[in-house]
Amino acid sequence: MPPATTAARYGSRPTMKDVAARAGVGLKTVSRVVNGETGVTAETESRVRAAIEALGFRRNDSARILRKGRTASIGLVLEDLADPFYSPLSRAVEEVARANGSLLFAGSSAEVPEREQELALALCARRVDGLVIVPASDDHRYLEPEIAAGIATVFVDRPASRIDADAVLTDNAGGAREAVAHLIAHGHRRIGFIGDRPHIHTADERLRGYREAMAAHGLAVRGDWVSMGATAPERVRAELDRMASGPDPVTALFAGNNRVTVTAVRVLAERERSVRPLALVGFDDFELADLLRPGVTVIAQDPARLGRTAAELLFRRLDGAAESPRRLELPGRLIVRGSGEFSPHD
Amino acid sequence: MPPATTAARYGSRPTMKDVAARAGVGLKTVSRVVNGETGVTAETESRVRAAIEALGFRRNDSARILRKGRTASIGLVLEDLADPFYSPLSRAVEEVARANGSLLFAGSSAEVPEREQELALALCARRVDGLVIVPASDDHRYLEPEIAAGIATVFVDRPASRIDADAVLTDNAGGAREAVAHLIAHGHRRIGFIGDRPHIHTADERLRGYREAMAAHGLAVRGDWVSMGATAPERVRAELDRMASGPDPVTALFAGNNRVTVTAVRVLAERERSVRPLALVGFDDFELADLLRPGVTVIAQDPARLGRTAAELLFRRLDGAAESPRRLELPGRLIVRGSGEFSPHD
Numbered sequence: 001m002p003p004a005t006t007a008a009r010y011g012s013r014p015t016m017k018d019v020a021a022r023a024g025v026g027l028k029t030v031s032r033v034v035n036g037e038t039g040v041t042a043e044t045e046s047r048v049r050a051a052i053e054a055l056g057f058r059r060n061d062s063a064r065i066l067r068k069g070r071t072a073s074i075g076l077v078l079e080d081l082a083d084p085f086y087s088p089l090s091r092a093v094e095e096v097a098r099a100n101g102s103l104l105f106a107g108s109s110a111e112v113p114e115r116e117q118e119l120a121l122a123l124c125a126r127r128v129d130g131l132v133i134v135p136a137s138d139d140h141r142y143l144e145p146e147i148a149a150g151i152a153t154v155f156v157d158r159p160a161s162r163i164d165a166d167a168v169l170t171d172n173a174g175g176a177r178e179a180v181a182h183l184i185a186h187g188h189r190r191i192g193f194i195g196d197r198p199h200i201h202t203a204d205e206r207l208r209g210y211r212e213a214m215a216a217h218g219l220a221v222r223g224d225w226v227s228m229g230a231t232a233p234e235r236v237r238a239e240l241d242r243m244a245s246g247p248d249p250v251t252a253l254f255a256g257n258n259r260v261t262v263t264a265v266r267v268l269a270e271r272e273r274s275v276r277p278l279a280l281v282g283f284d285d286f287e288l289a290d291l292l293r294p295g296v297t298v299i300a301q302d303p304a305r306l307g308r309t310a311a312e313l314l315f316r317r318l319d320g321a322a323e324s325p326r327r328l329e330l331p332g333r334l335i336v337r338g339s340g341e342f343s344p345h346d
Numbered sequence: 347m348p349p350a351t352t353a354a355r356y357g358s359r360p361t362m363k364d365v366a367a368r369a370g371v372g373l374k375t376v377s378r379v380v381n382g383e384t385g386v387t388a389e390t391e392s393r394v395r396a397a398i399e400a401l402g403f404r405r406n407d408s409a410r411i412l413r414k415g416r417t418a419s420i421g422l423v424l425e426d427l428a429d430p431f432y433s434p435l436s437r438a439v440e441e442v443a444r445a446n447g448s449l450l451f452a453g454s455s456a457e458v459p460e461r462e463q464e465l466a467l468a469l470c471a472r473r474v475d476g477l478v479i480v481p482a483s484d485d486h487r488y489l490e491p492e493i494a495a496g497i498a499t500v501f502v503d504r505p506a507s508r509i510d511a512d513a514v515l516t517d518n519a520g521g522a523r524e525a526v527a528h529l530i531a532h533g534h535r536r537i538g539f540i541g542d543r544p545h546i547h548t549a550d551e552r553l554r555g556y557r558e559a560m561a562a563h564g565l566a567v568r569g570d571w572v573s574m575g576a577t578a579p580e581r582v583r584a585e586l587d588r589m590a591s592g593p594d595p596v597t598a599l600f601a602g603n604n605r606v607t608v609t610a611v612r613v614l615a616e617r618e619r620s621v622r623p624l625a626l627v628g629f630d631d632f633e634l635a636d637l638l639r640p641g642v643t644v645i646a647q648d649p650a651r652l653g654r655t656a657a658e659l660l661f662r663r664l665d666g667a668a669e670s671p672r673r674l675e676l677p678g679r680l681i682v683r684g685s686g687e688f689s690p691h692d
Contacts, residue, residue, distance in 0.1 A: 073468065080437070081433060081436040081437045081440055081452065082433040082434050082436065082437035083433070084430055084433060084633070087427060087428040087429070087430060087433060088428050090427040090428065091426070091427045091428035091454075094427055094453070094454060094456075098456075103453060103464065103465055103468050104453050104454075105451040105452070105453055105469075105472075106427065106451070106452045106453060107440070107449060107450050107451055107452065108437075108440060108450075110440075110444075118449065119449055122419065122449050123451075126451075126472040126473075127472075262633065262634065265634070265637060266637065269637055286633075286634075287430070287608065287632075287633070287634075288608065288611070288632075288633075288634050288638065291611060291612065291615055291638055292634065292637055292638065293639055
């Protein structure tokens with residue numbers, strides 16, 4: 001509709017002028033009160049607030065923001081908006097932002113480095129005060145001018161590359177060691193690992209933990225027991241079928257993340273009746289894992305705590321905390337539910 | 347670090363000047379090519395592109411955006427970043443945005459009307475070209491100045507209130523009628539409904555469908571068979587326990603959304619052994635619903651299609667499609683898996 005019409009419709013709305021007239025003060029005084037600026041006596045301020053109350057005046061945030069150039073806000077760059085792992089993480093970051101009077105703008109890199117950079121710089125250009133980043137890039141020097149310009153930046157889930165920055169991570173290698181040791185403790189010697197693409201920090205760390213646990217128990221790792229790549233169901237299904245068949249099949253699988261685990265659960269549910277059950281431990285917990293039969297044994301991360309910790313660190317930086325960049329590692333937690341407790345002979 | 351240091355570190359990076367020198371053209375010409383502006387011959391453009399390629403020049407997006415004031419972008423206002431229903435919807439919107447050369451910025455209202463307005467206006471102030479909104483507010487007149495100023499707006503999952511705007515919805519009442527008719531067809535007469543808070547469009551529509559289906563089969567609805575409110579597990583658990591006990595318990599439950607269904611599945615899994623199974627049909631599908639025992643019968647929405655349809659409509663508007671606001675309704679789909687097929691006598 002043409003602005004004229006809009007203006008007409010809005011003619012009835014109280015304006016700052018109306019507030020000024022009712023309070024018997026100047027327009028600038030109303031603006032000072034509305035924008036929380038100084039230079040207004042308590043008595044005058046209360047008169048203005050009374051007038052705002054009485055008239056039901058609501059400042060036009062959009063106009064105000066355009067004038068002031070910004071509202072308090074932070075940006076969140078995720079890897080994938082649709083991965084349920086990031087949902088509680090995002091909400092936790094948003095809750096901390098809200099508690100600090102900031103809005104959160106989120107977007108995802110879809111695991112494309114250029115996309116991460118484009119999104120992070122676009123958020124900076126829109127004057128966010130800080131960024132929480134789940135990185136896809138392996139070179140974050142593009143952020144140095146922004147950081148130098150005062151944009152606080154905290155990495156979460158994966159660390160920054162080629163710059164020194166705050167990071168809040170899960171102890172991925174430690175969690176993976178615990179998962180594989182659990183399977184070994186139940187008698188397994190031929191244990192497969194299906195993980196996300198190599199060079200993704202979390203995927204590499206979990207592979208490292210798998211290898212370390214096998215080595216610590218004097219077990220060799222056959223090349224065809226390890227498969228790193230996209231977590232698309234078709235690939236995971238094919239790799240699991242391959243590892244679980246042949247003359248010398250694996251008797252247990254360590255699934256590298258929740259996407260892999262969910263597909264593995266489907267594949268095993270289909271096999272179940274015909275053959276001896278394969279033991280399964282997954283990295284990342286997921287909704288309803290406890291209601292499946294068998295329940296799915298996992299190494300649970302705490303994505304909400306990752307997000308909350310990262311956002312709180314970001315706001316401490318914005319409040320001027322100046323100590324050098326920190327790396328916080330949160331432990332994973334083994335949750336035993338049944339799928340990881342089959343012996344090779346069950 | 348001080349900008350000086352940064353400048354030094356970046357001293358080695360190729361600049362537009364380097365590109366201009368190598369291509370033997372002026373700086374303005376390079377800028378035209380880099381920013382996709384007109385007024386450059388194909389021959390000159392290819393020389394500039396060759397120089398950019400050879401030098402590995404990358405424009406500083408941040409600086410460019412600050413200069414130009416914007417990149418192409420759209421905003422998405424969700425109800426809850428952590429509700430898995432919105433994950434595929436968000437990703438679909440982002441994929442359409444990407445296909446149209448736009449970035450997506452998302453945030454959530456946490457179902458607070460003021461929060462929705464604050465977020466939507468803050469996105470407008472940051473010069474998004476358009477908004478896709480899952481509304482929490484019941485008065486969207488605050489958007490009229492933005493719409494008049496040319497911001498395209500499409501509502502999804504729930505319609506706009508008090509303004510005439512594009513909306514892409516699921517046929518909630520129709521899906522609810524189908525769910526309840528399915529339970530009636532399996533012999534149920536005492537059917538409970540637990541839904542989200544009243545005045546949420548989807549909750550009200552699903553309640554309407556429930557009542558219409560009961561009425562269509564000549565079945566009275568007892569007041570204590572209907573419970574609308576927060577979908578917190580504690581409330582859902584208490585209400586389901588109440589409906590399923592007493593002298594005249596319900597024999598079936600229609601769950602108003604995925605949050606309610608997941609809690610109902612937990613409660614029923616705990617009862618199962620002791621008492622006769624309660625039939626359950628849920629609105630919204632959810633991951634692994636098919637792997638539970640019994641599988642969960644649902645009315646599936648297609649959140650990815652909702653998001654894709656809304657975003658495509660938004661970009662058609664941005665391309666100048668001027669017909670009057672449209673309301674598109676996508677059908678729900680009954681998926682039979684076992685939980686909804688118990689008779690009252692099983």
